[in-house]
Amino acid sequence: MSIIKIRKIEYKDNETIARLIRDVLTEMGVPKVGTAYEDISLDMMCETYEGAGSSYFVVEEKGEVIGGAGIAPLTNGTPETCELQKMYFLSKARGKGIGYKMIHTCLDFAKKEGYAKCYLETMPYMKAARKLYHKVGFISLDKPIGDTGHYSCQAWMIKDL
Numbered sequence: 001m002s003i004i005k006i007r008k009i010e011y012k013d014n015e016t017i018a019r020l021i022r023d024v025l026t027e028m029g030v031p032k033v034g035t036a037y038e039d040i041s042l043d044m045m046c047e048t049y050e051g052a053g054s055s056y057f058v059v060e061e062k063g064e065v066i067g068g069a070g071i072a073p074l075t076n077g078t079p080e081t082c083e084l085q086k087m088y089f090l091s092k093a094r095g096k097g098i099g100y101k102m103i104h105t106c107l108d109f110a111k112k113e114g115y116a117k118c119y120l121e122t123m124p125y126m127k128a129a130r131k132l133y134h135k136v137g138f139i140s141l142d143k144p145i146g147d148t149g150h151y152s153c154q155a156w157m158i159k160d161l
Contacts, residue, residue: 006059017065110161
């Protein structure tokens with residue numbers, strides 16, 4: 001495996017990460033409505049994650065962005081709860097432990113920002129992702145919290161930090 005680099009998103013990454021996320025969502029058969037696919041923020045990720053309590057990280061391999069994930073306050077949630085957002089990887093990045101490293105990068109950031117809980121939403125059929133989330137301590141919820149606008153995501157999870 002070649003060396004990977006996890007770093008904060010830069011303006012130059014906006015177009016690449018937007019395309020990557022939409023391509024992965026399409027590959028996974030995720031609906032384009034009620035998911036991250038239609039988020040306006042997808043085309044300006046660097047700007048979206050500049051605010052307090054927010055950060056988006058990309059992972060590079062040989063200079064190519066192969067995935068990303070971010071932390072932001074949970075919309076209409078409690079101030080102590082953040083959300084793990086837009087964690088997607090190209091197929092060539094999967095199964096190499098990169099997701100595990102990325103989650104820890106995001107959760108470490110969340111702890112430093114003073115969050116006590118981290119929430120996420122995903123699709124029930126994304127079994128590999130859900131297995132990874134369980135491995136790092138996320139537990140399933142019966143219903144969503146906050147108001148992400150991602151009503152097509154039907155699997156909700158939370159973790160104490």
